[in-house]
Amino acid sequence: MAKSNKPIIWGAFAAGGEAVSLVAPAIILLTLLAAIGRVPPGLSYEQMHSFAAGWFGKLVLFAIVFLSLWSQAHRLRITCFDFGLRADGLVATLFYMLAGAASLWLILILGNI
Amino acid sequence: MSRYPYVREVSPTTWYFRAPRYMRYMTREVTSIFIGIFTVIMLVGLSRLSEGQAPYEDFLAALNNPFSVIFLFLALAFALYNSFTWFNVAPKAMPIQVGEELMPDIVVAGGHYILWAILSVVILIWAGIF
Incomplete structure (x- = not known):
């Protein structure tokens, strides 16, 4: 039987799409409040650090950022194709490598908190 | 030809x-x-x-x-x-079968909207907005 990497890519893509759709607007709103100078108590160093220091916070942050990275990498690949950039092999390699490197960086960051 | x-x-x-x-x-x-x-x-x-x-x-x-x-x-x-476009196509992308029937679109999409609202409120409460 022919083997395909599609289910794995699609799994991360679908889970990422779902996770991002559920939490991105609220998280971007919090960041927007910080950007206009009204930093929400949750984004203060004390609360963010104590959240990210615990295993539950690490798990939540890892899931959101990891899934978003792979979902956006996959979607940006398709977006490039749709805008007429047809070097799909090159584009796919570039975005998936970036997502892979960013995922490793994310693990190192969370390990350091 | x-x-x-x-x-x-x-x-x-x-x-x-x-x-x-x-x-x-x-x-x-x-x-x-x-x-x-x-x-x-x-x-x-x-x-x-x-x-x-x-x-x-x-x-x-x-x-x-x-x-x-x-x-x-x-x-x-x-x-x-x-988010809106994703939840609106959710009934097509993630159909849920119960017995012989598929769950109605409004139930699948509505479930996503309710979950979205709950999670957004939880995040905003956690961040001390309310």
Whole structure:
């Protein structure tokens, strides 16, 4: 039987799409409040650090950022194709490598908190 | 085969201007650019957080400029568009079968909207907005 990497890519893509759709607007709103100078108590160093220091916070942050990275990498690949950039092999390699490197960086960051 | 086969000209770079539904599709595609950049901003913020209090507070202060306010405002608008369009197609993308029947579209989409509302409120309460 022919083997395909599609289910794995699609799994991360679908889970990422779902996770991002559920939490991105609220998280971007919090960041927007910080950007206009009204930093929400949750984004203060004390609360963010104590959240990210615990295993539950690490798990939540890892899931959101990891899934978003792979979902956006996959979607940006398709977006490039749709805008007429047809070097799909090159584009796919570039975005998936970036997502892979960013995922490793994310693990190192969370390990350091 | 005919002597002059008909080849329909489709521009690979401007095809989506031909119909409103193509434009809506491309608008949804563009949301990935904004959410992708925002994901990188989250990574940088977490990196500064791991370096200590002063670097993290510098990161928050660096966000406080007109460019990031405009970017984050657009990112919020595109993220909302992404969420609405995703939940609206959820009944097609993730159909749930109960016995012989598929669950009605309104139940699957509605379930997603309810979950979205609950999670958003939980995040905002956690952050001390209310």
